[in-house]
Amino acid sequence: MTRLLIEDCTLGGRSECSIYCEEGMVVRVTEGTGQTVPADTEVIDARGGVVFNGFVDSHCHPFEYGWLKRSVDLRGTTNITALRLRLTAGVQRANPGEWVTGMGWDQESFPGGAMPNRADIDDITPANPVVLSRICGHIALLNTKAIGDLGLETQAGVEYERNQAGALTGIVKEKALDDVFASLPRRGERSAADLQSAEAEAAKLGLTCLHCILSPEGYREELAALAALDSAGSLSLRYRVYIPPNAIDLVEEKGLRGKPGGGKVKINGVKIYADGSLGARTSALREPYSDEPTNSGILRYKDEELQQLVELVDSKGYQAIIHAIGDRAVEQAADALGRVTGAKNPRRHRIEHASLLPRDLRTKMLNYCIRATVQPMFITSDTWAVDRLGEDRVNDLYPIRSMLSEGIVASGGSDSPVESMSPILGMWASMTRGGSTPRESLAFEQALTLYTSNAESNGLEEPLGSVKEGVPANFTVLDSDTNGMHPALFRKVGVLATVVGGVVVHSYGAG
Ligand SMILES: [Zn+2]
Numbered sequence: 001m002t003r004l005l006i007e008d009c010t011l012g013g014r015s016e017c018s019i020y021c022e023e024g025m026v027v028r029v030t031e032g033t034g035q036t037v038p039a040d041t042e043v044i045d046a047r048g049g050v051v052f053n054g055f056v057d058s059h060c061h062p063f064e065y066g067w068l069k070r071s072v073d074l075r076g077t078t079n080i081t082a083l084r085l086r087l088t089a090g091v092q093r094a095n096p097g098e099w100v101t102g103m104g105w106d107q108e109s110f111p112g113g114a115m116p117n118r119a120d121i122d123d124i125t126p127a128n129p130v131v132l133s134r135i136c137g138h139i140a141l142l143n144t145k146a147i148g149d150l151g152l153e154t155q156a157g158v159e160y161e162r163n164q165a166g167a168l169t170g171i172v173k174e175k176a177l178d179d180v181f182a183s184l185p186r187r188g189e190r191s192a193a194d195l196q197s198a199e200a201e202a203a204k205l206g207l208t209c210l211h212c213i214l215s216p217e218g219y220r221e222e223l224a225a226l227a228a229l230d231s232a233g234s235l236s237l238r239y240r241v242y243i244p245p246n247a248i249d250l251v252e253e254k255g256l257r258g259k260p261g262g263g264k265v266k267i268n269g270v271k272i273y274a275d276g277s278l279g280a281r282t283s284a285l286r287e288p289y290s291d292e293p294t295n296s297g298i299l300r301y302k303d304e305e306l307q308q309l310v311e312l313v314d315s316k317g318y319q320a321i322i323h324a325i326g327d328r329a330v331e332q333a334a335d336a337l338g339r340v341t342g343a344k345n346p347r348r349h350r351i352e353h354a355s356l357l358p359r360d361l362r363t364k365m366l367n368y369c370i371r372a373t374v375q376p377m378f379i380t381s382d383t384w385a386v387d388r389l390g391e392d393r394v395n396d397l398y399p400i401r402s403m404l405s406e407g408i409v410a411s412g413g414s415d416s417p418v419e420s421m422s423p424i425l426g427m428w429a430s431m432t433r434g435g436s437t438p439r440e441s442l443a444f445e446q447a448l449t450l451y452t453s454n455a456e457s458n459g460l461e462e463p464l465g466s467v468k469e470g471v472p473a474n475f476t477v478l479d480s481d482t483n484g485m486h487p488a489l490f491r492k493v494g495v496l497a498t499v500v501g502g503v504v505v506h507s508y509g510a511g
Pocket of ligand 1 (some may be wrong): 059061106213415
């Protein structure tokens, strides 16, 4: 029997509460401390910290997080020289001929903001094929060896960027980039280790459940890793899994849906990409980019193709979640979903990011009962948003308060490894917005719903409501009482403990 007592915590505004749990369920919530419990009970002294139902990240890529940790980390580089230094170190660790992967550069941080080009890295990588993803993961830089090894020189189309002389620059985008990753050798071999490194980090940050998006190129190994770890009882957190469309056949064949090995993993739905990212200027806009008037971004599917895919996903009983950032992509996604949602959207189909969302599109989503996940940290990171969209359109970027108050069920996600997985930082960003468009700032209670009730609901669960007798013992215990706290201070709040199914999966001081 697993028993747990959380003592001296703040719950629903009341201090000095205690929560006693057995076998993963809350048995008793009492006021006052010092209650008698069986000797084998694990005790957490919350010292006045507040307890919430466990935080949920409703959009993240934990396998990519783990992969990033062992590839060349280019986040934070502010010029090509810095990028080259880190790449050189990565190449030195690799054998000749071995693929070198990296992630995290952002041309917006480089002087002048120009895209890097294969000539920037060819001289330091003569013997290794190299692919370096931009921070958004939607475009990447390849060196000449990689282009040669993959036979890309003769490829045509806007996804293979060419210079004015007609030569490939090394920048490859969107679906063409998926193909590049699909052809990398044995990337999936270390999937289990990658997941476990992400899970350890997520538990530390107070997360109890991840809406986990699998990759189009690595889903086989990722599904196998999830199933093996779950069956062995080795997973700490709960996973709601979203597969790429090309994985549907495998999941159906093997009967994986609804048959979780150890009970922590459930396959919920299918993730579809409608467009790219604003940072890479590949998200599909109704009007061209303000800082590139000949470009309106890239739609990955024709209207009828997306429609067919959505119908297939819906007819097989999956939840469809569509990545759509630009207003043109959101409109396309909403129209496709609207054909299958009916009045109530019983499968809870969602649009991921829904970043550029003017009122007419919010109304459309609401009419079709379409849900959304939002990534509040993007607001503080997209410092170039006004350049891309202009002063007017930027008012409709990440309008999270409007979405919630108009009735769209929106939940919060990190899009990790694009941003930190921390739900504390996500909530902080949704309340402060780095000072931009302050009228869209959330109140604390709204920020909390993004990572609790709305996230539970968007993950096909019933919202738990308050912590009370009979609910599952999934908690995030913070180290302070956040009641009445100034939003700017919230980012400093620590996680005292993370509890999943009555088991303490992280506690303060455990590293
Ligand atoms: Zn994502």
